[in-house]
Amino acid sequence: MSAPAAAHPRPAEQQSNWIGWIAAARAWLFLIVLIVGFEVWSQIAFQATFVGNLFNISSIAVFAVAPLLLAIGQTFVIISGGIDLSVGFTMGFAAVIVSHVANLVTPSLGPVLGLLVAVVVTVAASALPGLVNGLLIARLRVPPFIGTLGMYGVVRGVAYLLAGGTTVPVANDALSYIGNGTIIGIPVVVLLTALAMLVLHYLLSQTRFGQYTYAVGGNRAAAVRAGINVRRVTVLLYILSAVCAGIGGILYAGRFSAGAAQAGEPLLLDSIAAVVIGGASLFGGSGTIVGTLIGALIVAVIEYGLVFINVEPFWQFVAVGIVIIISVLVDQSQRKGGRVDE
Amino acid sequence: MNDMAAPLLEARKISKRFGGVHALEDVDFRLYPGEVVALAGDNGAGKSTLTKIISGVFPPDSGEIAFDGSHVVLANPQDARTRGIETIYQDLALADNLDVGANVFLGREPMTRWFGLPVIDRKRMRAEAARTLDMLDIGLDRLDRPVRALSGGQRQCVAIGRALHWQAKVMIMDEPTAALGVPEQRKVLALIQSLKARGVGIVFISHNLHDIFAASDRIVVLRRGINAGERTTAQANPDEIVRMMVG
Numbered sequence: 001m002s003a004p005a006a007a008h009p010r011p012a013e014q015q016s017n018w019i020g021w022i023a024a025a026r027a028w029l030f031l032i033v034l035i036v037g038f039e040v041w042s043q044i045a046f047q048a049t050f051v052g053n054l055f056n057i058s059s060i061a062v063f064a065v066a067p068l069l070l071a072i073g074q075t076f077v078i079i080s081g082g083i084d085l086s087v088g089f090t091m092g093f094a095a096v097i098v099s100h101v102a103n104l105v106t107p108s109l110g111p112v113l114g115l116l117v118a119v120v121v122t123v124a125a126s127a128l129p130g131l132v133n134g135l136l137i138a139r140l141r142v143p144p145f146i147g148t149l150g151m152y153g154v155v156r157g158v159a160y161l162l163a164g165g166t167t168v169p170v171a172n173d174a175l176s177y178i179g180n181g182t183i184i185g186i187p188v189v190v191l192l193t194a195l196a197m198l199v200l201h202y203l204l205s206q207t208r209f210g211q212y213t214y215a216v217g218g219n220r221a222a223a224v225r226a227g228i229n230v231r232r233v234t235v236l237l238y239i240l241s242a243v244c245a246g247i248g249g250i251l252y253a254g255r256f257s258a259g260a261a262q263a264g265e266p267l268l269l270d271s272i273a274a275v276v277i278g279g280a281s282l283f284g285g286s287g288t289i290v291g292t293l294i295g296a297l298i299v300a301v302i303e304y305g306l307v308f309i310n311v312e313p314f315w316q317f318v319a320v321g322i323v324i325i326i327s328v329l330v331d332q333s334q335r336k337g338g339r340v341d342e
Numbered sequence: 343m344n345d346m347a348a349p350l351l352e353a354r355k356i357s358k359r360f361g362g363v364h365a366l367e368d369v370d371f372r373l374y375p376g377e378v379v380a381l382a383g384d385n386g387a388g389k390s391t392l393t394k395i396i397s398g399v400f401p402p403d404s405g406e407i408a409f410d411g412s413h414v415v416l417a418n419p420q421d422a423r424t425r426g427i428e429t430i431y432q433d434l435a436l437a438d439n440l441d442v443g444a445n446v447f448l449g450r451e452p453m454t455r456w457f458g459l460p461v462i463d464r465k466r467m468r469a470e471a472a473r474t475l476d477m478l479d480i481g482l483d484r485l486d487r488p489v490r491a492l493s494g495g496q497r498q499c500v501a502i503g504r505a506l507h508w509q510a511k512v513m514i515m516d517e518p519t520a521a522l523g524v525p526e527q528r529k530v531l532a533l534i535q536s537l538k539a540r541g542v543g544i545v546f547i548s549h550n551l552h553d554i555f556a557a558s559d560r561i562v563v564l565r566r567g568i569n570a571g572e573r574t575t576a577q578a579n580p581d582e583i584v585r586m587m588v589g
Contacts, residue, residue: 068368204463208451215448218437225418225431226449233365 026330027278027294034298038305046311056308059185062255064249065301066091068293069276070264070271072200073244074115075292079204081217081284082144084238086151087245087271090129091264094249098122099170099259100162106172107144115174119250125272127239127268129155131182134235146240152268159261165212167260170253179254189251194245200240201289213237217284265316272298273320275326283335298323348411350375351396351427351512355407358391358398365391366567368405373512373543378534380546380558380575384587387564389547395515396545397429401453408513426511430518435501439492442482443467445489446474446504453477476500478536495526497567502533513537514545519553531557551580565589 022029035051042050050056070087087250101121129151137145161229162216181188204210212233215223224230245264278295280287302323303316353371357364363475366388373379381389395402398416407414409425413529416422421428436445454463468485475482482492482500489497498518515534519527526551534544534557548554554561555573561578563570563586571586 203461206456206459208453208462211444211448211451211462214439215437215444218439221435222435222445222448225419225435227423228449275498285437 002174025335027291027298030277031294031298031301033193034301034305038301038308041309050305050308056304057337058303060297060300061190062187063304064178064296066252066264067267067270067299068193068296069244069248069251070195070267070275071292072197072289073144073241073295074271075275075278075280075287075289076200076204076210077144077215077241078272078280078282079284079287080213081146081220081251082234082237083272083282084133084241085148086129086133086144086155087241088264088266088268089152089156089159089261090126090242090245091249091252091267092259092261093129093162094122094126094246095154095253095259095263096159096163096168096249096261097259098175098253099168101158102170102172102175102253104167111172111174115172116173116177118175122250123243123246126242126249128242128243131235133242134238137238138231138234156261163259163261165241168259169258171257175250176252176256176257179251179256189255192247192251195295196244200244204289209233209236214285217286267338269317269320269324270296270303273299273324273327276324276331281331281335282328283331345415347374349408350377352391352408353396353402354406354408356392356395356402356407358388358395358400358402360365364567366395366402367565369561369564369569371396373545375541375543376538377509377560378538378544378546379560380409380548380554380561381564382548382551382554382561382583382587383564383570386566387570387587388567389564390516392564393429393516393545393547396512397514410536422491422529423508423510426509427514428505428508428510428512429514430501431503431516431518435504436489436497436511439488441468441488442475442485442492442500443469443471445500446471446507448504450508466534470507471503474503478506478533479505480533483527493523493526495522495529498522498526498530499533502530502537506537506540510542512543512545517549519548525573527553551583554583555580563587 019239029291039050042048070091072083074087076177098118101118102114109117133148133151136142137144176186178192183191204213212223212228215226215228216230216233220230253259274295275287275292276282276295278287278291278293280291301322302319306316306319307313353369354364356369358366369388369392371392379483383389384420396407396516398421407416408472409427414425427478438449440448443464444467452463452466453460455461470486480494480503489500492500502513514576518530522530525526531553537544545555546558560572561575561583562572563583565587573582
């Protein structure tokens with residue numbers, strides 16, 4: 001950036017029209033580049049198509065479900081300027097609980113009613129760590145990073161204790177159907193996640209709660225002054241995040257017919273990656289559900305694609321970690337650009 | 343000003359202590375509709391304590407406040423705002439990531455329905471925000487961008503426009519021209535005249551004597567928590583005001 005530009009800032013559109021456009025569309029561009037990259041690799045190495053293969057598409061979609069569920073809740077929290085580090089183990093906690101409860105009630109209530117009871121109990125139980133997170137952060141002013149890191153440990157321990165240190169097999173046909181069934185060829189888990197996404201997209205973009213989520217992340221003091229009950233919004237945000245993780249746990253138990261405390265362990269990184277790649281700022285105030293969807297697809301394509309081209313699976317963590325760091329760097333440079341425009 | 347009219351806001355014998363410190367002692371303050379009163383005084387004179395009491399941030403230890411002719415107890419800032427007493431803060435006013443309409447309506451969003459689902463009526467927020475800003479002759483080319491893209495002065499104008507939109511009768515402006523360029527300062531001072539013409543009473547806090555003389559009708563000087571004097575701006579001179587401030 002040249003010195004005169006800083007001294008006499010031009011209107012934002014003139015200064016960074018195409019840079020801003022690329023920044024806004026960077027997630028889409030990155031997704032396209034990734035897919036093209038894997039396609040080319042696949043054609044050269046295996047003389048086979050990567051994206052043209054329905055099995056790959058379906059696998060990527062199923063792969064993306066759990067990180068996406070964690071990520072859409074995380075999106076709200078990050079927009080509000082917070083972060084929820086406890087989502088991964090809240091998911092495991094929920095997977096264990098839904099398995100135990102389903103095993104307990106299915107013999108007397110049957111699979112459908114039994115599943116319903118198990119789901120209600122699990123959603124309520126997974127709201128609990130969210131409630132505690134929210135109260136710690138909103139009432140006691142604990143920094144979100146620390147409060148939810150503590151909760152990470154607590155739910156992790158409780159989940160392992162409830163599971164007795166092992167995985168909990170579950171026998172409920174309705175739950176297995178949700179985890180592995182398809183409707184007109186589309187996996188039920190994908191349909192349910194799409195539904196959750198639609199609901200949360202509506203909540204974020206069209207309701208007062210969503211508007212207040214942005215306001216809290218943009219300027220907390222202004223939100224308070226505008227009469228918004230910021231504490232209540234904050235508590236609800238962390239409950240929402242925890243419940244999304246809980247639903248992720250239920251789908252996990254359905255897919256693998258077992259609940260495991262470590263079900264969501266690697267997904268914390270994925271969920272944060274999806275949110276920040278999708279254009280949300282870790283400083284709060286921006287982000288969208290559609291962006292997070294793109295982000296989650298990018299993470300899924302990277303992870304699945306690396307497996308597909310026979311790279312050691314541990315490289316996935318490296319790749320996703322690097323992508324997070326780059327996304328945050330891009331976001332930071334955008335912010336500095338914004339300051340100069342003022 | 344017009345001494346025949348009833349004061350819009352009257353604070354009588356206000357005292358406030360913080361521990362052993364008398365922040366205010368028996369301070370009187372009046373504000374008439376359409377009047378701009380500059381509150382002058384050195385640091386620690388009690389300007390901000392007085393404005394915080396008027397805007398409901400904390401209650402006075404003794405003394406009373408009358409608003410629109412009746413005695414009021416302001417329980418909290420929200421209470422004061424509901425009655426029409428608004429404070430325009432420079433930094434705390436707006437959510438930078440939201441557009442002008444969303445900021446004007448923050449916390450009071452109008453809703454409409456979309457296929458039966460309740461949704462925020464963004465079109466209406468923008469249209470009404472545009473109308474209010476036009477009324478005040480605040481020209482903003484686009485209302486659909488985050489207010490981050492606006493200049494400091496434009497943001498100040500949006501904050502003032504918001505207060506007016508919600509029928510503020512008293513606006514307390516704390517250093518409204520600080521950190522603004524000269525053209526922007528002029529714009530804010532012009533806006534104050536426009537509010538005045540609409541009968542809004544304005545409490546104007548500033549360290550800048552030039553602005554005080556440019557904008558106000560009356561100057562009230564506080565010194566170490568007491569009324570140090572009061573002048574009609576037209577009949578005052580800066581030296582005299584400075585003498586009252588430093589004692």
